[in-house]
Structures are given as structure tokens and as C-alpha cells.
Amino acid sequence: MALGTGYDDQDCPIARSLEVVGERWTLLIICSLFYGLRRYTDIRTSVGVSPAVLTQRLTRLIEEDVVARVPGIGAHDEYELTPKGEQLWPVLSGLAQWGSEHYVKPEARQVLTHHQCGSVLDDTGLCAHCKIVPSARDVVRQPREVDADVKLRSQRPHRLLEPLRP
Numbered sequence: 001m002a003l004g005t006g007y008d009d010q011d012c013p014i015a016r017s018l019e020v021v022g023e024r025w026t027l028l029i030i031c032s033l034f035y036g037l038r039r040y041t042d043i044r045t046s047v048g049v050s051p052a053v054l055t056q057r058l059t060r061l062i063e064e065d066v067v068a069r070v071p072g073i074g075a076h077d078e079y080e081l082t083p084k085g086e087q088l089w090p091v092l093s094g095l096a097q098w099g100s101e102h103y104v105k106p107e108a109r110q111v112l113t114h115h116q117c118g119s120v121l122d123d124t125g126l127c128a129h130c131k132i133v134p135s136a137r138d139v140v141r142q143p144r145e146v147d148a149d150v151k152l153r154s155q156r157p158h159r160l161l162e163p164l165r166p
């Protein structure tokens, strides 16, 4: 099940990172947390991962202080990124840019804007208007027609990391 159990004795920083986030589904789970999904069921539906795998991945991410389990509304616990987890945004942003350029049709690409000025971020995550690369909390995700997940598709433009409520 575990991918690359032999990475943890390496000095290569990429290998060390993959030891934590390199398993299948893990980055997609982290992405759904950036998009504001917080409940176990919502994450599972959005990512399309089995309960057993989702539980295993979340447990690992909590052990590594990338994700925290926190009390939610009602009886449901929720999951959120820790400050260490939020530092993964440039990683996801870079992967998204590479994937969009090579594998995604232009009409299906994710549009991100800068919260402070409303400008569309370029392929490198830069706001050309403000001449900065905003941190995740200042990035706004525009909903896409192609989003399979109804919670993501039906949303208005939404700031990353703000909880998506029904």
C-alpha cells in the first residue's frame, strides 16, 4: 500500500516530501481542503476516494501535522490544514499549472483571482496588477462548469481555505 517506504532514509528533500504527500490521493485530499471542504463525507465525495484510503491518508497527514482534526458544527468533526499544510499551496499551484498546460483543455482550466484586486492570476500564480504572488488565503477560486462535485460547482467565487458551507 505505502509508496516508497524506502524514502525516509534519504537526504533528498523531494524524497522526504513524497514520504508525506506522495501517496496516491493525498494531494487531491489536500487540494479539497484548500477549496474549503472540511467534512469527511464531503472530502470523500469530492475526491472520489474509498473510506479506508481516506482514513489512512488523513491519519498520516495528522501525524505529520499537515492536517488537524477539529470540532465542527454539530456532532461532526472537521479537517483543516495546519500552517505547515498551508505551505503546500505553491506545490499544488505549480502542479496545477503544469497539468493545465499539458493535459487539460483550455475551457476546463481552473481560474484563480486575487482577492484584493480581482485580477486573474497568471500561470505562475502571479497577480500582474499587484506584482505579487498571493498566499493561498488571498486567492479566490472561480467555480467551473466542469466540476463534478456539486458543492464545488455550485459555489460562488470562493476564497481558498474559507469553509464551504451548504
Ligand SMILES: [Zn+2]
Pocket (backbone or CB within 6 Å): 114, 116, 117, 118, 119, 127, 128, 129, 130, 131
Ligand atoms: Zn492583485
